[in-house]
Amino acid sequence: DVKVTQSSRYLVKRTGEKVFLECVQDMDHENMFWYRQDPGLGLRLIYFSYDVKMKEKGDIPEGYSVSREKKERFSLILESASTNQTSMYLCAATGMNTEAFFGQGTRLTVV
Amino acid sequence: AQSVTQLGSHVSVSEGALVLLRCNYSSSVPPYLFWYVQYPNQGLQLLLKYTTGATLVKGINGFEAEFKKSETSFHLTKPSAHMSDAAEYFCAVTGYGGATNKLIFGTGTLLAVQP
Numbered sequence: 281d282v283k284v285t286q287s288s289r290y291l292v293k294r295t296g297e298k299v300f301l302e303c304v305q306d307m308d309h310e311n312m313f314w315y316r317q318d319p320g321l322g323l324r325l326i327y328f329s330y331d332v333k334m335k336e337k338g339d340i341p342e343g344y345s346v347s348r349e350k351k352e353r354f355s356l357i358l359e360s361a362s363t364n365q366t367s368m369y370l371c372a373a374t375g376m377n378t379e380a381f382f383g384q385g386t387r388l389t390v391v
Numbered sequence: 392a393q394s395v396t397q398l399g400s401h402v403s404v405s406e407g408a409l410v411l412l413r414c415n416y417s418s419s420v421p422p423y424l425f426w427y428v429q430y431p432n433q434g435l436q437l438l439l440k441y442t443t444g445a446t447l448v449k450g451i452n453g454f455e456a457e458f459k460k461s462e463t464s465f466h467l468t469k470p471s472a473h474m475s476d477a478a479e480y481f482c483a484v485t486g487y488g489g490a491t492n493k494l495i496f497g498t499g500t501l502l503a504v505q506p
Contacts, residue, residue: 310492311492311494313494315496320400320498320499321498322397322481322496322497322498322499323435323481323496324496325493325494325495325496328492328493328494330489330492331489334489336493338493339495370435372494374485374492374494376487377423377442377487379425379437379440380425380427380435380437380483380494382434382435384434385434
């Protein structure tokens with residue numbers, strides 16, 4: 281089974297801090313994704329990457345950036361955290377003809 | 392570009408009744424389609440997927456979905472609801488190759504099952 285691991289389950293950060301969320305997958309999948317999940321809004325795509333150093337904006341990229349220097353690692357960066365970025369963040373990986381494999385999620389609270 | 396519309400954010404059925412959760416998609420390339428389920432305080436679990444081939448897809452827990460290209464739909468059904476089916480259900484679409492691999496989810500449908 282593909283394993284997708286997110287670096288933290290829970291994070292509390294202060295407004296204005298730079299926040300790094302890390303995601304690592306162990307199965308050489310091409311595609312990696314960052315979503316945020318909020319009640320009633322489903323999973324909204326922030327960014328995705330279909331290859332090393334390749335990235336595409338999702339539906340809500342404002343206030344976020346990403347980095348994919350190695351195939352197995354996809355990092356989400358909150359440049360200056362704000363309270364409206366309090367959410368559950370989910371990382372996922374897919375390969376050719378495969379479903380998405382998700383990490384366990386990071387619940388971020390910005391105070 | 393891909394997009395997904397799930398009609399009905401809340402659906403309530405009686406135990407033993409038919410479950411029908413609606414999903415319509417938009418895709419600029421032939422789509423791959425998925426249904427996921429999320430139980431309270433848990434992660435997303437794959438129910439079923441359509442990539443190519445047979446348009447009627449069977450999944451876990453008695454669920455199935457039919458890909459209808461002419462209607463751009465991928466509705467999820469189950470003949471007889473069980474109390475344990477109460478959960479949130481998400482439809483998702485992706486393409487294949489490079490930037491079309493963007494995986495987009497719908498806003499979800501919360502299924503309640505009444506005794």
